[in-house]
Amino acid sequence: xxxxxxxxxxxxxxxxxxLAGTLALGAIAPAMAQDPSGSAPAVHSNxxxxxxxxxxxxxxxxxxxLTGEERRAKLVEMALAEGGEVAFYGSLxxxxxxxxxxxxxxxxxxxxxxxxxxxxxxxxxxxxxVDAGFTGADVVAINAAEIILLDDAGILASLASEPxxxxxxxSTRFENWLGVYLNAFVYSWNTDxxxxxxxxxxxxxxxxxxxxxxxxxxxxxxxFFALTNDYLIGELGWTQEQAVEALKARMAKSRLSSGTTLTxxxxxxxxxxxxxxxxxxxxxxxxxxxAPVGWYPGQPEPVFVRPNGIxxxxxxxxxxxxxxxxxxxxxxxxxxxxxxFGRTPASVEVSSGGIPEELDTRMVDIxxxxxxxxxxxxxxxxxxxxxxx
Amino acid sequence: MSVLAPTADDAQPDxxxxxxxxxxxxxxxxxxxxxxxxxxxxxxxxxxxxxxxxVLGTFVGPEGVTLDAFRRAYSRTDFSVLALxxxxxxxxxxxxxxxxxxxLAFLTERTDVRFKRVIFASALVPLVIPGxxxxxxxxxxxxxxxxxxxxxxxxxxGPGALDVFTIGGLIFVEGLAEAPVxxxxxxxxxxxxxxxxxxxxxxxxxxxxxxFRRITLPLVRPALFGAFxxxxxxxxxxFEGPALLGVPGDVWVFTSQxxxxxxxxxxxxxxxxxxxxxxxxxxxxGMWIYYRSTRGAKRYQTISGKGFRPRTIALGxxxxxxxxxxxxxxxxxxxxxxxxxxYMSTQKFYSIPTLERLGRASLDSYREVLERPxxxxxxxxxxxxxxxxxxxxxxxxxxxxxxxxRSRVRGRWLLDNLMLLxxxxxxxxxxxxxxxxxxxxxxxIYGTLWILLIAYVTGKLxxxxxxxSASMYQIGSxxxxxAQVSGASWLEVFRRIYLPLLFPGLFAGFLFIVLTTMRELGxxxxxxxxxxxxxxxxxxxxxxxxxxxxxxxxxxxLIAISLCIVAAAHLVARRYGFQxx
Numbered sequence: 027x028x029x030x031x032x033x034x035x036x037x038x039x040x041x042x043x044x045l046a047g048t049l050a051l052g053a054i055a056p057a058m059a060q061d062p063s064g065s066a067p068a069v070h071s072n073x074x075x076x077x078x079x080x081x082x083x084x085x086x087x088x089x090x091x092l093t094g095e096e097r098r099a100k101l102v103e104m105a106l107a108e109g110g111e112v113a114f115y116g117s118l119x120x121x122x123x124x125x126x127x128x129x130x131x132x133x134x135x136x137x138x139x140x141x142x143x144x145x146x147x148x149x150x151x152x153x154x155x156v157d158a159g160f161t162g163a164d165v166v167a168i169n170a171a172e173i174i175l176l177d178d179a180g181i182l183a184s185l186a187s188e189p190x191x192x193x194x195x196x197s198t199r200f201e202n203w204l205g206v207y208l209n210a211f212v213y214s215w216n217t218d219x220x221x222x223x224x225x226x227x228x229x230x231x232x233x234x235x236x237x238x239x240x241x242x243x244x245x246x247x248x249x250f251f252a253l254t255n256d257y258l259i260g261e262l263g264w265t266q267e268q269a270v271e272a273l274k275a276r277m278a279k280s281r282l283s284s285g286t287t288l289t290x291x292x293x294x295x296x297x298x299x300x301x302x303x304x305x306x307x308x309x310x311x312x313x314x315x316x317a318p319v320g321w322y323p324g325q326p327e328p329v330f331v332r333p334n335g336i337x338x339x340x341x342x343x344x345x346x347x348x349x350x351x352x353x354x355x356x357x358x359x360x361x362x363x364x365x366x367f368g369r370t371p372a373s374v375e376v377s378s379g380g381i382p383e384e385l386d387t388r389m390v391d392i393x394x395x396x397x398x399x400x401x402x403x404x405x406x407x408x409x410x411x412x413x414x415x
Numbered sequence: 416m417s418v419l420a421p422t423a424d425d426a427q428p429d430x431x432x433x434x435x436x437x438x439x440x441x442x443x444x445x446x447x448x449x450x451x452x453x454x455x456x457x458x459x460x461x462x463x464x465x466x467x468x469x470v471l472g473t474f475v476g477p478e479g480v481t482l483d484a485f486r487r488a489y490s491r492t493d494f495s496v497l498a499l500x501x502x503x504x505x506x507x508x509x510x511x512x513x514x515x516x517x518x519l520a521f522l523t524e525r526t527d528v529r530f531k532r533v534i535f536a537s538a539l540v541p542l543v544i545p546g547x548x549x550x551x552x553x554x555x556x557x558x559x560x561x562x563x564x565x566x567x568x569x570x571x572x573g574p575g576a577l578d579v580f581t582i583g584g585l586i587f588v589e590g591l592a593e594a595p596v597x598x599x600x601x602x603x604x605x606x607x608x609x610x611x612x613x614x615x616x617x618x619x620x621x622x623x624x625x626x627f628r629r630i631t632l633p634l635v636r637p638a639l640f641g642a643f644x645x646x647x648x649x650x651x652x653x654f655e656g657p658a659l660l661g662v663p664g665d666v667w668v669f670t671s672q673x674x675x676x677x678x679x680x681x682x683x684x685x686x687x688x689x690x691x692x693x694x695x696x697x698x699x700x701g702m703w704i705y706y707r708s709t710r711g712a713k714r715y716q717t718i719s720g721k722g723f724r725p726r727t728i729a730l731g732x733x734x735x736x737x738x739x740x741x742x743x744x745x746x747x748x749x750x751x752x753x754x755x756x757x758y759m760s761t762q763k764f765y766s767i768p769t770l771e772r773l774g775r776a777s778l779d780s781y782r783e784v785l786e787r788p789x790x791x792x793x794x795x796x797x798x799x800x801x802x803x804x805x806x807x808x809x810x811x812x813x814x815x816x817x818x819x820x821r822s823r824v825r826g827r828w829l830l831d832n833l834m835l836l837x838x839x840x841x842x843x844x845x846x847x848x849x850x851x852x853x854x855x856x857x858x859x860i861y862g863t864l865w866i867l868l869i870a871y872v873t874g875k876l877x878x879x880x881x882x883x884s885a886s887m888y889q890i891g892s893x894x895x896x897x898a899q900v901s902g903a904s905w906l907e908v909f910r911r912i913y914l915p916l917l918f919p920g921l922f923a924g925f926l927f928i929v930l931t932t933m934r935e936l937g938x939x940x941x942x943x944x945x946x947x948x949x950x951x952x953x954x955x956x957x958x959x960x961x962x963x964x965x966x967x968x969x970x971x972x973l974i975a976i977s978l979c980i981v982a983a984a985h986l987v988a989r990r991y992g993f994q995x996x
Contacts, residue, residue, distance in 0.1 A: 113945070119956065120788070120956060121960070139946070141943075141945045142956065144955075146677075147940050147941055150847065150850075150941065151850070151941060155854060157854075162862075241663075281663055282663045283663050284662040285658075286961070287960070287961040288551065290961060292558070294764050294765065295555070295765050295766050296766070296767070297558050297560045297561045312961075315763040316764070317763065317764040317766075318766075411665075413665055
């Protein structure tokens with residue numbers, strides 16, 4: 027009897043766990059056919075996405091030929107008919123995106139719903155939402171390396187008919203997404219500890235001759251790619267091995283850090299002398315607040331810049347609202363980004379804020395980076411291993 | 416008696432089938448079976464969902480079942496180095512947490528040390544400081560060139576004597592950060608201890624040191640093991656320290672590699688899953704050892720039908736010395752880091768504190784934080800979610816711990832283990848799994864606060880279980896046996912005997928869960944929706960945007976609010992006869 031009693035008791039636990047397992051499997055089952063490993067799902071065949079793309083194109087066709095206020099008035103009318111709301115998912119900080127969205131609401135009367143997180147998280151959320159047939163985001167704005175993920179998954183609507191694309195830097199125009207502003211990677215230094223006039227002035231000089239403590243952010247793969255592929259190999263004619271060895275030699279005398287924010291705070295406080303991958307706009311802001319940090323003059327050229335892109339999520343049910351907001355970001359908001367927030371807008375019609383015009387700037391080739399990402403990540407990991415000797 | 420122990424009915428020979436079905440049906444609708452059964456199913460379900468997701472994501476690729484994720488995960492790093500670093504870090508930090516937590520708990524609960532209330536409140540402070548901020552404040556104290564402690568020590572030992580960017584620094588900072596977990600668990604254990612054994616030993620002339628080693632320590636062993644397990648797994652899973660301190664020092668552990676995999680574009684959930692599953696295996700091994708070591712749990716049952724009040728040990732001439740050491744410890748490890756936050760919050764950017772810079776202090780950061788859109792909503796949401804998470808987790812944990820500790824069901828350790836597994840999963844993995852599941856779930860909870868509540872409850876179940884089961888082990892079975900002999904139903908026994916006796920442990924667990932839920936980030940970031948912001952997403956935003964001094968200001972506000980919650984909880988607890996003495 028004892029044996030049977032035990033058997034019965036463990037049987038009941040098994041029943042309870044089995045029931046829980048069944049419920050869990052039941053909850054996951056609808057998605058089990060899909061790949062949860064995190065690789066960008068192919069959703070080209072998703073009927074909602076195809077229908078959404080057609081709806082967006084229909085709106086573009088309807089307002090084709092209209093310009094200026096007339097075009098906006100028409101889009102506002104259509105947006106209000108769609109419900110008067112638009113959802114914006116982005117990584118732009120709320121102190122900047124907030125006022126832009128408020129201005130948009132005041133101008134158009136269309137309410138905005140704002141989801142804000144890191145670009146990686148934004149992209150993951152949108153991929154999962156679209157994959158599950160959930161209509162969340164209408165418009166997305168994240169950095170180029172991240173928006174490419176969405177583009178590759180086929181969930182961005184075509185912006186070929188967008189007339190404002192002609193007002194943007196050519197290197198920020200893509201079929202399904204467009205640049206909003208540019209982030210410039212710059213060497214930034216502690217002005218109390220480093221005399222800018224003694225800096226080598228070239229990238230290769232910085233690697234070989236800088237006499238101080240440099241701190242490398244562990245995640246700057248795209249900067250490393252641009253420096254190596256575009257400049258050291260492409261322009262100076264180095265071999266890849268030479269470039270990697272030079273970086274390893276510098277890394278052996280340097281320190282690693284994780285997170286741009288912390289790196290710049292430690293730089294301002296004097297823990298490091300120089301960091302090669304600060305954002306120019308952030309350093310300008312810190313400098314304006316009185317922090318002993320600077321990046322110009324003395325900046326090696328070319329300065330690598332990476333666009334932040336904007337696109338329309340193809341399963342939107344509010345195509346006119348989405349186009350209205352996208353066009354606002356590419357027109358009125360360009361001025362706001364430059365003058366109020368010191369950013370470098372993608373529009374050629376607005377003078378750049380924050381980066382002196384005489385500087386040779388060069389766009390990180392995002393598509394080439396996406397192709398060679400695995401190779402360059404492996405190389406960067408090898409370089410990182412050399413840190414601190 | 417066990418929930419599923421043989422009853423009088425079971426003892427009868429098997430009858431004809433209809434009679435057996437009737438008995439089964441009758442038993443199935445008993446409140447005991449219904450309540451416990453539901454609790455077991457709910458917690459198992461919550462724990463299984465992310466695990467299934469993790470297993471699928473790790474082993475299933477576009478071309479079917481594959482081990483490619485393990486290849487990707489372990490080709491980026493040397494497994495033996497990773498395992499050695501992780502083990503050194505987790506064991507080291509756990510030893511620091513446990514030593515500090517248990518000692519402080521013993522001093523406040525069982526001795527006449529001074530400043531007990533202050534110690535109790537201060538010991539919890541590391542719990543409420545957002546992890547990022549706590550780690551950063553130690554960077555500013557112990558970094559080689561600008562660390563304040565290094566500057567103070569420089570005239571004596573030379574520059575850069577202490578380096579936070581080493582495995583020693585990592586162990587020290589994380590050990591301090593997790594000490595409150597051990598403290599709260601041990602407080603409950605010391606509080607519930609029957610002093611009769613100690614008193615007998617004292618009467619027989621046993622010296623205090625021997626008494627502590629031979630009697631007190633063995634009596635709190637289940638709680639000590641529970642605390643060890645919880646902090647060990649938590650340290651294996653913690654992410655802020657390894658990312659901010661370990662990476663610059665080239666000390667890679669499992670979580671920093673997981674974090675790196677999740678930073679890939681697209682995030683490599685498969686590789687993160689492969690690393691997480693390794694952690695799950697380690698956790699399971701830990702659970703198995705835990706069960707083996709607490710198998711003779713009856714030996715630790717010290718709450719019996721006899722009334723008692725744990726005796727306070729007089730420290731005698733050592734009282735002032737011990738109190739002084741405790742005060743110095745608090746000043747150096749809690750007050751100074753908090754003061755660093757206060758200092759940072761009054762500056763435009765961080766620089767080594769000087770009188771001149773203190774003169775330039777302003778409250779602008781506080782104004783900017785409070786003027787932030789949605790800040791009030793975020794506070795309200797976080798507060799409501801934290802309280803709800805605490806209540807739900809501890810309600811479930813109290814029931815399930817009765818099942819895992821009191822019942823004699825074979826394989827119950829499996830359920831206990833299952834509930835501990837979410838601890839091995841990074842918050843972001845829990846977030847992705849819930850996003851994946853509830854976007855497709857028939858109930859429309861996606862986009863509401865409910866999905867955050869599910870994520871938090873899933874993530875905090877392991878903590879709730881440890882608090883509840885450590886207390887459950889201390890309750891003798893004589894009380895409920897007497898009650899049942901007197902005709903009390905299981906429900907009455909649970910409500911009127913177990914719940915009140917579990918209260919100290921549950922109360923400590925509640926405080927812990929409420930305070931740590933406020934800062935839960937990994938899952939929040941992915942699952943929150945516009946209009947449902949929580950405070951941790953605001954914290955992350957500030958960090959990501961480099962709004963360092965605002966972040967410090969928010970940290971200071973959070974500490975103040977959390978201490979108010981602790982004080983309010985104490986007032987409530989005192990009402991029910993439980994308080995920090």
